[in-house]
Amino acid sequence: MSHITSQEIRLTQRPVGLPKPDDFEVATVSLPEPGSGEILVRNRFISVDPYMRGRMVDRKSYTPPFQLGEALTGGCVGEVIQSNHEGFTEGDHVLGMLGWREAYLSDGKGLQKIDPSLAPLQSFLGTMGMPGMTAYFGLLEIGKPQAGETVFVSAAAGAVGSIVCQIAKIKGCRVVGSAGTAAKIAWLEEIGVDVAINYKDVDNLTHVLGQACPDGLDIYFENVGGEHLQAALAIANNQARIPFCGMIAQYNATEPVPGPNNLGNIIGKRLLLQGFIVSDFMADSNRFYQEMGQWIQEGKITWQETIVDGVENTPQAFIGLFSGENLGKMVVKV
Amino acid sequence: MSHITSQEIRLTQRPVGLPKPDDFEVATVSLPEPGSGEILVRNRFISVDPYMRGRMVDRKSYTPPFQLGEALTGGCVGEVIQSNHEGFTEGDHVLGMLGWREAYLSDGKGLQKIDPSLAPLQSFLGTMGMPGMTAYFGLLEIGKPQAGETVFVSAAAGAVGSIVCQIAKIKGCRVVGSAGTAAKIAWLEEIGVDVAINYKDVDNLTHVLGQACPDGLDIYFENVGGEHLQAALAIANNQARIPFCGMIAQYNATEPVPGPNNLGNIIGKRLLLQGFIVSDFMADSNRFYQEMGQWIQEGKITWQETIVDGVENTPQAFIGLFSGENLGKMVVKV
Numbered sequence: 001m002s003h004i005t006s007q008e009i010r011l012t013q014r015p016v017g018l019p020k021p022d023d024f025e026v027a028t029v030s031l032p033e034p035g036s037g038e039i040l041v042r043n044r045f046i047s048v049d050p051y052m053r054g055r056m057v058d059r060k061s062y063t064p065p066f067q068l069g070e071a072l073t074g075g076c077v078g079e080v081i082q083s084n085h086e087g088f089t090e091g092d093h094v095l096g097m098l099g100w101r102e103a104y105l106s107d108g109k110g111l112q113k114i115d116p117s118l119a120p121l122q123s124f125l126g127t128m129g130m131p132g133m134t135a136y137f138g139l140l141e142i143g144k145p146q147a148g149e150t151v152f153v154s155a156a157a158g159a160v161g162s163i164v165c166q167i168a169k170i171k172g173c174r175v176v177g178s179a180g181t182a183a184k185i186a187w188l189e190e191i192g193v194d195v196a197i198n199y200k201d202v203d204n205l206t207h208v209l210g211q212a213c214p215d216g217l218d219i220y221f222e223n224v225g226g227e228h229l230q231a232a233l234a235i236a237n238n239q240a241r242i243p244f245c246g247m248i249a250q251y252n253a254t255e256p257v258p259g260p261n262n263l264g265n266i267i268g269k270r271l272l273l274q275g276f277i278v279s280d281f282m283a284d285s286n287r288f289y290q291e292m293g294q295w296i297q298e299g300k301i302t303w304q305e306t307i308v309d310g311v312e313n314t315p316q317a318f319i320g321l322f323s324g325e326n327l328g329k330m331v332v333k334v
Numbered sequence: 335m336s337h338i339t340s341q342e343i344r345l346t347q348r349p350v351g352l353p354k355p356d357d358f359e360v361a362t363v364s365l366p367e368p369g370s371g372e373i374l375v376r377n378r379f380i381s382v383d384p385y386m387r388g389r390m391v392d393r394k395s396y397t398p399p400f401q402l403g404e405a406l407t408g409g410c411v412g413e414v415i416q417s418n419h420e421g422f423t424e425g426d427h428v429l430g431m432l433g434w435r436e437a438y439l440s441d442g443k444g445l446q447k448i449d450p451s452l453a454p455l456q457s458f459l460g461t462m463g464m465p466g467m468t469a470y471f472g473l474l475e476i477g478k479p480q481a482g483e484t485v486f487v488s489a490a491a492g493a494v495g496s497i498v499c500q501i502a503k504i505k506g507c508r509v510v511g512s513a514g515t516a517a518k519i520a521w522l523e524e525i526g527v528d529v530a531i532n533y534k535d536v537d538n539l540t541h542v543l544g545q546a547c548p549d550g551l552d553i554y555f556e557n558v559g560g561e562h563l564q565a566a567l568a569i570a571n572n573q574a575r576i577p578f579c580g581m582i583a584q585y586n587a588t589e590p591v592p593g594p595n596n597l598g599n600i601i602g603k604r605l606l607l608q609g610f611i612v613s614d615f616m617a618d619s620n621r622f623y624q625e626m627g628q629w630i631q632e633g634k635i636t637w638q639e640t641i642v643d644g645v646e647n648t649p650q651a652f653i654g655l656f657s658g659e660n661l662g663k664m665v666v667k668v
Contacts, residue, residue: 054602061602225597244600259593263559266578266609268388268395273607275600 008101126329147172304328460663469497481506638662
């Protein structure tokens with residue numbers, strides 16, 4: 001087999017505010033033959049996720065920043081098309097972290113083989129992957145939902161939020177979700193969310209949330225920050241739990257955004273706010289795969305996905321996350 | 335015994351911003367003879383505490399608001415001077431919640447007998463009482479200090495903060511405390527605080543806190559809110575714990591005060607923020623009395639107190655809390 005060329009997406013400059021197309025460029029590289037102990041992987045689906053925005057900033061965080069002029073990275077599902085590695089054969093499907101490109105060479109480290117007969121290939125980037133695991137552990141390990149409690153989920157139609165909503169329903173909770181388009185609201189109602197709030201149609205979110213939660217709020221799954229957090233703090237019951245998963249409303253802010261003005265509720269109501277990242281729970285990932293796989297087979301968990309075609313459209317797919325263009329998980333088909 | 339008169343302090347109007355002397359009035363009431371099953375208690379020390387500011391506002395909280403025209407309430411230590419109750423005899427000392435007055439009748443419910451041979455009478459309002467218990471459970475149960483960790487305490491010279499500092503030292507931690515006067519800073523150094531920061535002398539608290547914490551910050555004991563919280567979030571290590579005890583900087587605000595603009599750290603650093611009130615831990619109070627009593631006897635915990643004379647000066651003592659006039663626990667001797 002001769003050399004293969006691969007298109008990849010590089011960061012040309014660090015975005016200021018909402019990322020723009022010219023913060024990115026498409027480059028074509030030529031990949032050599034895989035050496036001994038190496039495999040060549042052709043990506044089939046690549047993931048775009050809000051957390052990647054943080055890595056575009058040059059600052060210390062839980063993952064190092066992306067470097068200018070280098071291909072970006074992120075979750076991806078691919079197929080082994082050439083193998084000089086005894087652990088992999090051609091046709092194997094693997095989950096990796098070298099997204100934002102068509103193909104890559106690997107020594108197999110960090111790759112996880114997946115079984116495409118269990119669930120659609122791209123779902124290993126969504127419900128059966130990192131977003132599903134984020135929803136699962138954040139809700140269950142930090143939120144600790146009890147039957148009859150009320151759970152509020154922001155960005156409820158997103159890849160994480162929609163799974164949180166459905167797990168909360170499985171656990172017997174009343175679920176209130178917020179999202180920003182009529183299509184998302186309709187879908188939330190379809191998957192059993194008790195009250196779906198279009199926050200863009202609402203003057204006073206605290207008031208509307210209060211009406212949606214006649215028994216108050218026991219868990220707020222935080223995906224967006226800002227006004228949503230303020231409303232949740234106001235409506236929260238004593239000893240409510242707030243897993244902090246994301247703050248997408250602030251990822252593109254060019255000036256620091258002040259926090260809610262009602263943090264005093266943390267004391268008076270003895271609230272728990274706890275941040276987490278999914279990798280903290282990797283040791284328990286088998287439990288997730290088993291339980292989530294079963295829920296999917298039983299039809300208790302469903303999902304929508306937004307599939308964009310072509311690696312060259314990855315930047316536009318990523319940018320679209322921040323204007324809410326995706327319904328459910330956004331992936332790029334390569 | 336004939337009728338006894340008692341001076342008491344009433345709220346005349348709900349304070350706006352910092353309470354003023356004319357938000358309060360002194361009234362004299364005549365107490366009848368104690369009936370069957372009743373006792374007459376003469377207060378010896380009454381407590382003024384920052385949390386009382388919250389109860390002066392007419393809003394729903396974990397304790398109902400004070401009512402205008404009625405005597406205020408709060409922690410107090412008194413002596414039984416007349417008893418028609420089989421559980422009490424004259425000369426007994428009791429801890430109660432009917433402060434802000436010279437004397438009161440009681441059926442004994444909610445009163446706790448105390449042994450003045452264990453510690454000075456007024457310390458049952460401080461180190462051996464609610465503030466000490468707040469420090470103890472907040473630091474140990476939420477902060478969970480480990481030897482070698484760094485603990486930052488705001489309002490560190492206060493009734494709660496100074497006990498937090500000393501327990502953290504007992505647990506083998508590096509302790510950084512902030513306070514607002516030179517006398518407080520000197521005292522913090524005396525009780526073994528590793529770095530004492532006079533926040534009023536500091537331009538950039540985040541910068542100064544960072545220098546004081548070369549290994550970062552593992553626990554921030556939150557007493558004040560605002561800039562202190564912002565600095566702690568910035569300097570915090572991954573998985574740091576932040577017990578939320580109070581936000582005195584904001585209690586007198588007439589407009590809602592925005593929160594820190596760096597709450598995103600909660601996610602990236604997987605922080606835990608947890609509010610609590612001391613009554614949540616009442617079931618474990620014996621553990622507190624035993625361990626704190628031992629630490630006091632061993633000289634490992636010391637304290638300062640500010641004693642104001644005369645029930646009529648209670649409002650001024652209370653107001654003084656917010657300008658930092660107290661060193662350690664502020665009490666009124668009746």
